Amino acid sequence: MPSSPSAGQRFREAVQNERPLQVVGVINAYAALLAERAGFRAIYLSGGGVAAASLGVPDLGITTLEDVLIDTRRITDACPLPLLVDVDTGFGSAFNIARTVRSLIKAGAAAIHMEDQVQAKRCGHRPGKALVAPEEMEDRIKAAVDARTDPSFVIMARTDALAVEGLESALERSRRYVEAGADMIFAEAVTDLEMYREFKRVSGVPILANMTEFGKTPLFSTRQLAEVGVDIVLYPLSAFRAMSAAAVKVYQTIRREGTQQTVLDLMQTRAELYEVLNYYAYEQKLDQLFAKERRDDE
Numbered sequence: 001m002p003s004s005p006s007a008g009q010r011f012r013e014a015v016q017n018e019r020p021l022q023v024v025g026v027i028n029a030y031a032a033l034l035a036e037r038a039g040f041r042a043i044y045l046s047g048g049g050v051a052a053a054s055l056g057v058p059d060l061g062i063t064t065l066e067d068v069l070i071d072t073r074r075i076t077d078a079c080p081l082p083l084l085v086d087v088d089t090g091f092g093s094a095f096n097i098a099r100t101v102r103s104l105i106k107a108g109a110a111a112i113h114m115e116d117q118v119q120a121k122r123c124g125h126r127p128g129k130a131l132v133a134p135e136e137m138e139d140r141i142k143a144a145v146d147a148r149t150d151p152s153f154v155i156m157a158r159t160d161a162l163a164v165e166g167l168e169s170a171l172e173r174s175r176r177y178v179e180a181g182a183d184m185i186f187a188e189a190v191t192d193l194e195m196y197r198e199f200k201r202v203s204g205v206p207i208l209a210n211m212t213e214f215g216k217t218p219l220f221s222t223r224q225l226a227e228v229g230v231d232i233v234l235y236p237l238s239a240f241r242a243m244s245a246a247a248v249k250v251y252q253t254i255r256r257e258g259t260q261q262t263v264l265d266l267m268q269t270r271a272e273l274y275e276v277l278n279y280y281a282y283e284q285k286l287d288q289l290f291a292k293e294r295r296d297d298e
């Protein structure tokens with residue numbers, strides 16, 4: 001067991017210290033550095049984001065544990081903030097879920113969210129979702145909890161039931177998932193602010209609200225969400241959507257105009273990039289090392 005607070009402990013502390021805790025999606029290690037500089041205390045690896053950005057495929061359960069681990073490791077190597085990772089349905093049955101949990105802890109993740117959809121899952125804000133029985137989801141949660149090598153590692157259960165079975169069922173499932181060992185609840189595709197209050201009441205654990213854009217949930221403010229007891233607010237793909245729109249503009253302009261002159265103001269400058277990466281400190285280190293080598297040679 002590590003002596004300094006584990007990633008899971010740091011995530012739990014962040015949930016306590018900031019109310020509600022804003023968690024932003026980081027599509028790669030560099031985005032994680034940008035989020036850290038903007039002042040966020042926790043970051044997120046989106047399943048839809050791994051699918052789209054790392055593989056160029058839709059969010060339909062196509063990615064594997066390995067795909068998610070690669071992105072997780074790169075992010076946790078670069079950035080100390082606690083990372084919540086989307087593991088979709090856990091990547092298999094009980095033993096696979098155990099492996100998912102153990103591997104993600106080793107990869108430096110702080111928390112996972114796992115959902116009650118069938119393995120051929122869909123984005124939570126699209127039609128055609130199908131769920132497993134609550135008993136099967138309870139088994140998934142028990143497998144995850146049992147596999148934890150760090151008791152602070154956060155197992156968050158996501159329920160997609162609201163859109164499929166209605167509010168009563170979603171609430172009942174949340175209650176059961178907490179009883180099975182889930183530390184926190186992710187109420188997916190919520191349509192009314194007041195519903196969060198119900199999720200909080202029945203589950204009695206921290207609640208996450210997903211403020212993904214262009215979906216089923218209105219873009220509530222942190223103040224509105226705090227009033228109904230939400231503990232964590234997620235912005236899974238906001239920066240990725242903005243980066244992608246900027247990229248389209250830049251590509252189209254260069255192609256059309258034969259120069260990037262008119263889109264320079266969309267770009268981060270070289271100096272800004274280097275500042276984020278601490279480039280000059282690396283350069284100085286190199287200079288020192290080489291100077292030392294030269295002295296050693298003399």
Ligand SMILES: C[C@](O)(C(=O)O)[C@H](CC(=O)O)C(=O)O
Nearest residue numbers: 046047048123124125212236
């Ligand atoms: C949170 C989510 O699971 C994700 O993978 O980022 C997605 C987000 C989205 O597609 O907008 C989801 O809500 O299903």
Ligand SMILES: [Mg+2]
Nearest residue numbers: 046047048086
């Ligand atoms: Mg997802």
